[in-house]
Amino acid sequence: MGNLVPQAGSTPAKTGDESRQYLTFTLGGEIFALGILNIKEIIEYGSLTEIPMMPGFIRGVINLRGAVVPVIDLVARFGGTPAAIGRRTCIVIVEMVQMSEGSETRQDIGVVVDCVNEVLEIPATDIEPPPAFGAKIRADFILGMGKVAGKFVIILNVDRVLSLEEMTFLADLGGSTPAAEPSAA
Amino acid sequence: MDELTTVFVTESREQLAAMEEALLQLEANPEDSDLINAVFRPAHTIKGGAGVIECNFIVAFTHVAENALDKLRNGDIKVSSDLVAVLLGCCDHIGNLLSVLEAGAAEPDEDLRAEGDSLLSRLQRDWLDAKEEAPAASVQPNRPPVEKVDDVQASGGGLVETDFWHISLRFGAGVLRNGMDPISFLRYLSTLGQIVHIETIPDAMPSAEEMDPEACYLGFEIKFKSDADKAAIEAVFDFVRDECTLHILPPNSKLADYIALLQALPENTMRLGEILVKIGALTQAELDDGLKQQHAVPPEEGGEEASPPPPLGEILIEQKVVQPELVEAAVIKQKQVSEKKAAEARLIRIQADKLDRLIDLVGELVIAGASTNLLASRAGLSDLNEATSLLNRLVEQIRDSALQLRMVQIGETFNRFQRVVRDVSKELGKDIELTIAGGETELDKSVVEKIGDPLMHLVRNAMDHGIESAEVRQAKGKSPRGRLSLNAYHDSGSIVIDVADDGGGLNRDKILKKAVEKGLVQAGVHLSDQEIANLIFEPGFSTVDKVSNLSGRGVGMDVVKRNIQGLRGRVEVHSEEGHGTRFSIRLPLTLAIIDGFLVGADRASYVIPLDMVVECLELQAHATSSGERNYLNLRGEVLPFIRLRDLFEIPGEPPKRENVVVVKAAGQKAGIVVDTLLGEFQTVIKPLGQLFRHLRGIGGSTILGSGDVALILDVQALAQIAIGREERSLAAPSSVNTPRISQV
Numbered sequence: 001m002g003n004l005v006p007q008a009g010s011t012p013a014k015t016g017d018e019s020r021q022y023l024t025f026t027l028g029g030e031i032f033a034l035g036i037l038n039i040k041e042i043i044e045y046g047s048l049t050e051i052p053m054m055p056g057f058i059r060g061v062i063n064l065r066g067a068v069v070p071v072i073d074l075v076a077r078f079g080g081t082p083a084a085i086g087r088r089t090c091i092v093i094v095e096m097v098q099m100s101e102g103s104e105t106r107q108d109i110g111v112v113v114d115c116v117n118e119v120l121e122i123p124a125t126d127i128e129p130p131p132a133f134g135a136k137i138r139a140d141f142i143l144g145m146g147k148v149a150g151k152f153v154i155i156l157n158v159d160r161v162l163s164l165e166e167m168t169f170l171a172d173l174g175g176s177t178p179a180a181e182p183s184a185a
Numbered sequence: 186m187d188e189l190t191t192v193f194v195t196e197s198r199e200q201l202a203a204m205e206e207a208l209l210q211l212e213a214n215p216e217d218s219d220l221i222n223a224v225f226r227p228a229h230t231i232k233g234g235a236g237v238i239e240c241n242f243i244v245a246f247t248h249v250a251e252n253a254l255d256k257l258r259n260g261d262i263k264v265s266s267d268l269v270a271v272l273l274g275c276c277d278h279i280g281n282l283l284s285v286l287e288a289g290a291a292e293p294d295e296d297l298r299a300e301g302d303s304l305l306s307r308l309q310r311d312w313l314d315a316k317e318e319a320p321a322a323s324v325q326p327n328r329p330p331v332e333k334v335d336d337v338q339a340s341g342g343g344l345v346e347t348d349f350w351h352i353s354l355r356f357g358a359g360v361l362r363n364g365m366d367p368i369s370f371l372r373y374l375s376t377l378g379q380i381v382h383i384e385t386i387p388d389a390m391p392s393a394e395e396m397d398p399e400a401c402y403l404g405f406e407i408k409f410k411s412d413a414d415k416a417a418i419e420a421v422f423d424f425v426r427d428e429c430t431l432h433i434l435p436p437n438s439k440l441a442d443y444i445a446l447l448q449a450l451p452e453n454t455m456r457l458g459e460i461l462v463k464i465g466a467l468t469q470a471e472l473d474d475g476l477k478q479q480h481a482v483p484p485e486e487g488g489e490e491a492s493p494p495p496p497l498g499e500i501l502i503e504q505k506v507v508q509p510e511l512v513e514a515a516v517i518k519q520k521q522v523s524e525k526k527a528a529e530a531r532l533i534r535i536q537a538d539k540l541d542r543l544i545d546l547v548g549e550l551v552i553a554g555a556s557t558n559l560l561a562s563r564a565g566l567s568d569l570n571e572a573t574s575l576l577n578r579l580v581e582q583i584r585d586s587a588l589q590l591r592m593v594q595i596g597e598t599f600n601r602f603q604r605v606v607r608d609v610s611k612e613l614g615k616d617i618e619l620t621i622a623g624g625e626t627e628l629d630k631s632v633v634e635k636i637g638d639p640l641m642h643l644v645r646n647a648m649d650h651g652i653e654s655a656e657v658r659q660a661k662g663k664s665p666r667g668r669l670s671l672n673a674y675h676d677s678g679s680i681v682i683d684v685a686d687d688g689g690g691l692n693r694d695k696i697l698k699k700a701v702e703k704g705l706v707q708a709g710v711h712l713s714d715q716e717i718a719n720l721i722f723e724p725g726f727s728t729v730d731k732v733s734n735l736s737g738r739g740v741g742m743d744v745v746k747r748n749i750q751g752l753r754g755r756v757e758v759h760s761e762e763g764h765g766t767r768f769s770i771r772l773p774l775t776l777a778i779i780d781g782f783l784v785g786a787d788r789a790s791y792v793i794p795l796d797m798v799v800e801c802l803e804l805q806a807h808a809t810s811s812g813e814r815n816y817l818n819l820r821g822e823v824l825p826f827i828r829l830r831d832l833f834e835i836p837g838e839p840p841k842r843e844n845v846v847v848v849k850a851a852g853q854k855a856g857i858v859v860d861t862l863l864g865e866f867q868t869v870i871k872p873l874g875q876l877f878r879h880l881r882g883i884g885g886s887t888i889l890g891s892g893d894v895a896l897i898l899d900v901q902a903l904a905q906i907a908i909g910r911e912e913r914s915l916a917a918p919s920s921v922n923t924p925r926i927s928q929v
Contacts (some may be wrong), residue, residue: 049894051873052833053880061873062884063894066549067873068886107874121836164875172879 012141019123022146024153025113028075028083033120033146034153038094040108043114045089054171056082059112064093071110072162079139088115091112098164111161120153122146127155194283195534201283202597205276208269209603213266225254226271231279237432242293249305250275267311273604274304276691281601284535308428323455337539349436350411350418355389355404357428362399365425372404374421376412504593519850541589547587548778548869549667553581555890583824584778593633595673595682596624602644603639606669609648614656616666623673628680632752632772636682639745639756643684643768644669646742649690651766661763663687676771676852679796685767691760696720718758722746755886755901770835781868781887781897784846786829787837790895791869793857797848797900801862804843817856819847826856827907832882845878850901857900869899882906 006029022033029106043064047107050060057076061068071091082091089108130142135154143157160166207223214220228251235243250272256262278301287294293301296474305860352374356367386404390396409420415433422431545718554577561573599621610617652658652667659665672683694716700706700720720726724743749756754772773779773794781792804817816825824847845856871894873880884899 017187046892047891049886049896051880051883051896052835053254053882054877058876061890061894063892066552068873068888068894086587097577105875107876109876168876168878171876 015053019121020156022120022153023092024117024120024124024148025090026115026117026154027113029114030078031117031153032074032149033153034092034094034152034158035143036119038158040093040095042089043093043110045085045091045112055173058167060169062091062110064108064110067108069093069108069110070129070165071112073157074161077161078141081127083112083114086114089113090116092116094158094162096158096162096164107164109164111162119177120146120148122148122153122155128152189236189288190240193238193240194287197231197234197283198280200231201280202601203227203275204271205604206600208272209607211264212266212269213609215234218258219643221254221258221264225258227253228254234596238752240286242298245283246275246301246305247279247306250279253308262295271304271307271311274415275308278304279492284700350378350407351434351517352405352407352409352411352418353430353432353434354407354422355430356401356425357401357430358397358400358823360401360425360428363428365428367401367403367405370422370425371407374409374418377413377417377421378409380407380466381410382408383600387638451867505722516534544587544591544778547584549871550580550779551584551867552888552890555889557893558778559890567861584867587779592631593630593681594624595626595628595633595636596621598633598637598640599624599673602640602671604834605641605644606648609645610667613648615648615652617652618666618668620670621669621672622670626673626675626680628673628772632680635748636753636770636772639748639770640682640684641673642669642745643770647684647686647688647766647768650863651686651690657689678771682770682772684770685765685769687765690719690762690764690766691718691758693717693762699726714760718760722756779868779870779897781864781866782846783866783889783895784844785863786833786859787835789835790863790889790893791829791859792885792899793864794868794897795844795865797850799847799849801844801846804845804858819854819856822854823854824854826858827903828858830858830860832903832907848900850904853904855899855904859901865884870897877890 009140018067021034021036023039024031024033026032030149048062048065051058056078057073059073059082061070063069072119073082074180092113093110096107096109096110098107126147127144128147130139130145132139135142141161143155144157146153146155204224204227205692207227211217211220211224226246227739232244232247235247237240253262253268257264257268262268278297281297282293282301285297292298371380371383372573384406386406387402389402389404391402396402415435418433419431422429472629473729490609554573558573558577561569602621605621606617606619611677629779645668648667650886651706652669653661655665658667670685672685674681696717697712697720700717700723701708703723703726705720705723705726706712722745726742746756749770749772752772754770756768757769757771759769761764780795782795782798784791784793802819815828816823818824825846826845828839830834830837843858843860844862845858846862847854847856848854865891866887870885871887873883873886877883880902882899884897884902885898886894889895
């Protein structure tokens with residue numbers, strides 16, 4: 001995964017002192033934040049269909065008003081064990097825009113979170129660059145560290161964390177390792 | 186591009202396809218005059234249409250081609266394969282010109298024009314000029330055939346003798362609504378000159394109850410005397426230019442212009458005579474004369490039935506009052522009118538996206554219906570149940586009819602290959618015959634559109650690599666003429682398209698050697714014939730040492746495979762060395778909605794395409810052979826099965842009673858062991874999206890009545906996964922020389 005090292009361009013949005021809004025949520029006891037611009041809606045966790053032969057971070061698919069939407073487990077994506085489902089578990093629906101073959105494709109992706117907290121406004125001045133190490137999360141997944149009430153909140157880089165390209169690649173690896181076909185087939 | 190042009194381009198392309206087909210048949214049956222006419226008609230129609238939309242470069246080109254065809258029809262020149270080749274070239278060129286028009290360019294570019302000129306000069310030199318010594322009837326190329334002065338008496342020479350302008354005017358329906366009154370245009374027109382005669386064309390007027398009083402249905406044919414120029418007359422109609430169809434013919438117009446006008450007139454009920462009078466090609470008196478004769482053919486010899494009166498056109502020609510050309514055009518127009526009428530009754534042009542939208546909606550309707558059904562059966566009201574089951578039946582019918590709308594026959598796609606095979610075999614110097622079967626097999630339009638490219642690759646490959654040269658074939662004791670066949674048929678819920686040749690077949694050793702060279706397989710590994718055959722689908726694989734114009738670059742087969750997989754299909758290859766190769770493309774019947782069979786394993790539901798299901802039975806302990814072996818005795822047959830729980834690694838204990846669904850895919854039977862059988866289910870296929878692109882064994886997903894998502898099983902891929910796993914687990918410990926267990 002050497003080609004996925006963080007790029008300089010993807011570090012914090014310190015473009016000015018305007019503040020942006022972030023949705024904070026709890027995941028395995030930690031608080032994370034996502035920019036709200038990509039978030040379409042938050043729904044209750046339920047009736048998820050598992051997809052066999054897929055890596056652990058792909059929880060399955062749900063029916064979102066007639067569309068089949070994949071659901072990602074972020075804890076597993078960060079390398080932990082998949083989160084247990086609780087009473088307050090929600091699915092945050094994020095819209096990803098991706099350029100493929102010259103045309104824009106939109107894909108909704110669901111993210112399982114333990115519970116959603118609130119929408120916060122974090123001024124750009126209160127966002128620190130991600131630490132070089134110690135966060136236990138791949139550095140390119142972090143957009144910045146927001147200071148909220150004296151604590152740090154990890155603001156996730158949604159384009160990286162939910163990169164369709166990378167996840168498809170992993171799904172292919174994870175899916176076919178146990179069932180790899182001879183190359184001739 | 187305006188609507189008229191769009192229609193012209195679409196229709197012309199259809200005409201071109203018809204022309205090409207007729208040309209190819211003509212090559213085989215040079216004497217068939219029906220075929221010559223079938224070639225002539227499209228060319229003529231295209232020229233006429235091009236005249237209407239004032240696309241001069243198409244008119245100019247088509248005109249010369251038409252001249253040649255005309256001579257062909259008159260028997261002045263003979264059909265030869267050279268002529269057909271040039272005419273095919275002309276077809277292609279017209280197609281290119283249409284593309285130019287479509288792109289909105291005013292003129293074709295240099296290269297294209299040069300190409301057209303060279304085609305024309307060949308036609309001119311070899312066929313048109315060669316027969317120049319033919320007497321009066323000869324047609325001067327590049328000029329409309331108007332010089333037949335002597336043949337025509339009453340109506341004068343090639344220039345139709347009217348001293349008047351002829352204006353054909355059809356108002357669009359919206360004219361009145363936009364606050365414009367047709368009569369005021371006519372009044373204004375009369376300020377420029379004198380309206381000698383005006384004919385109102387009410388043909389577009391619907392019956393009273395359908396008539397919209399706010400719409401204008403009228404058209405006019407006007408004989409107009411004026412010294413004004415064309416632009417000035419045109420300017421009269423400036424305000425309604427977008428809303429009406431206007432044709433203006435100057436005084437003493439050429440015949441060809443009248444012909445073009447004839448082609449363009451939208452009315453379809455006009456009788457020949459009326460058409461001719463209205464455009465002023467002959468006078469009322471001449472027509473009356475003709476009509477009188479037509480009706481007054483005396484019933485000869487008392488008791489005998491009157492022979493049908495000769496068509497008016499013939500009488501007129503006999504009397505030499507109209508040029509045969511003109512009558513012919515009118516006859517063609519009449520014929521087309523009736524043909525078109527018949528075709529219109531059968532066909533409606535619909536925009537594809539409207540149809541897609543309908544299919545989407547039907548899909549949603551099916552899902553909504555399923556959930557209503559579920560709720561009704563839960564509620565336990567028998568009346569409600571009855572109502573919903575009726576509703577469901579209707580929905581099912583709607584679904585089937587909606588899907589039927591998208592089905593087209595594959596024949597048209599197949600027929601394109603006649604040309605390809607002809608051209609390529611000439612190029613390769615091989616004699617190859619193409620046989621087509623099953624052209625009436627229907628499949629989804631989007632599939633048909635996308636299958637063209639892969640088929641093209643396969644056909645070209647078969648001709649280039651598959652079929653040997655005539656000498657080699659003779660040396661092998663085969664007929665020197667190679668055979669290539671395209672065949673389509675239905676097979677257990679899918680469509681199979683076969684591309685078969687009787688060539689040399691795949692060379693096992695050569696493929697293997699090449700594969701080892703490329704590092705695709707390890708040297709010394711034992712591969713089955715099927716596995717070796719499949720190697721040709723690997724990217725960059727080619728056994729040909731020399732790259733030919735057509736194939737051999739090793740891009741192709743992998744593209745073929747990818748394209749077909751993109752359609753949820755698969756391609757198989759069967760080859761017998763020395764006897765030929767057969768590629769079988771297996772495609773799903775439709776891409777949108779299928780009949781499915783719902784099964785359950787653990788808490789999840791899965792759909793198996795119903796067409797693949799043969800039967801269901803309970804998995805009985807005594808029927809399965811001892812212990813862990815995955816096969817059972819199905820009435821004396823050995824039936825291998827897959828445990829869905831094992832394959833998908835579903836945790837937990839299977840229930841006491843398990844069921845087997847016996848499926849048949851690609852001629853082989855297999856069992857799928859599931860927990861429960863849930864019955865038939867109309868399955869609206871929802872793609873799983875990019876994330877699951879590489880997922881094998883699952884063909885897609887669907888939404889159940891309960892709102893849950895169920896996965897659609899891809900039975901053949903599941904079998905392959907099972908085979909793969911078994912082979913690995915068995916072959917892994919002892920290395921190369923383990924006897925292989927072939928299964929399924």
